[in-house]
Amino acid sequence: MRLTLELDIPSDVRYIERIVSLVTTQCADFEYPRRVCSLNVPVALTEALSNAILRGNHEDTSKHVRVRASLDVRAIVLEVEDEGEGFDVESFEPDTSGREWLDREDGRGLFLMRKLMDRVERVPSGSVGTAVRLTLLRS
Amino acid sequence: MSFTMHRQGDVLVVDVEGQLIVGNRQELKQKVLDELERGERKFLIDFSKTGYIDSSGLGVLVSLSKKIREQGGELRLANLNEDLKTLFELTKLDTLFQISDSRERGLASF
Numbered sequence: 001m002r003l004t005l006e007l008d009i010p011s012d013v014r015y016i017e018r019i020v021s022l023v024t025t026q027c028a029d030f031e032y033p034r035r036v037c038s039l040n041v042p043v044a045l046t047e048a049l050s051n052a053i054l055r056g057n058h059e060d061t062s063k064h065v066r067v068r069a070s071l072d073v074r075a076i077v078l079e080v081e082d083e084g085e086g087f088d089v090e091s092f093e094p095d096t097s098g099r100e101w102l103d104r105e106d107g108r109g110l111f112l113m114r115k116l117m118d119r120v121e122r123v124p125s126g127s128v129g130t131a132v133r134l135t136l137l138r139s
Numbered sequence: 140m141s142f143t144m145h146r147q148g149d150v151l152v153v154d155v156e157g158q159l160i161v162g163n164r165q166e167l168k169q170k171v172l173d174e175l176e177r178g179e180r181k182f183l184i185d186f187s188k189t190g191y192i193d194s195s196g197l198g199v200l201v202s203l204s205k206k207i208r209e210q211g212g213e214l215r216l217a218n219l220n221e222d223l224k225t226l227f228e229l230t231k232l233d234t235l236f237q238i239s240d241s242r243e244r245g246l247a248s249f
Contacts, residue, residue, distance in 0.1 A: 042190075050193065096230075105201050109194040116229075133175070
């Protein structure tokens with residue numbers, strides 16, 4: 001069985017918790033490990049949504065963010081699409097070795113997505129904009 | 140989600156209920172900065188009722204830690220669950236903050 005959720009929200013960070021809650025409930029229903037449903041999926045999805053809302057759509061509420069979450073027994077695939085120009089998610093490699101990394105107040109979002117999911121990739125958007133796909137395989 | 144504050148001795152304890160994420164991080168930041176402005180210098184944030192934290196929430200903690208230190212104060216953390224410990228370890232922020240396993244130990248650490 002595969003479940004697919006398709007959601008469309010205005011560019012407002014207040015929607016994030018509701019979307020994350022919907023997806024993590026399904027994550028638990030598919031009996032993924034507790035940590036996947038309480039850490040990996042909620043944090044990675046929150047990061048993808050806030051990137052789309054804040055950086056992709058610049059919080060312009062006339063612009064929308066589309067979320068597609070597909071779950072089955074083998075994998076969780078999350079796609080988040082905004083109406084912005086996007087950025088290169090694959091070449092991002094922060095230097096985490098120095099004090100500068102500890103002191104920075106932003107810039108950990110993509111880093112966390114990549115640490116918490118098996119794959120983070122930019123994929124063709126269904127419309128004008130940028131789509132990011134996050135994949136987590138059942139280990 | 141909500142943030143509640145109360146004083147224990149000379150430490151201001153902040154409880155974070157629910158998530159600390161992009162949608163509410165400014166509320167926490169402002170509440171703590173208001174107390175810093177009023178003269179509080181010792182802050183302990185207790186995460187025993189916290190679900191998860193995103194990068195914005197982590198960023199606010201870093202920002203508050205800096206601002207409090209600039210004023211001669213200290214921000215310490217307590218009661219991180221296993222998920223939150225993982226987040227702090229992944230980002231190496233466990234090396235920036237003094238983190239206690241319980242509120243009592245956190246209070247005693249000042």
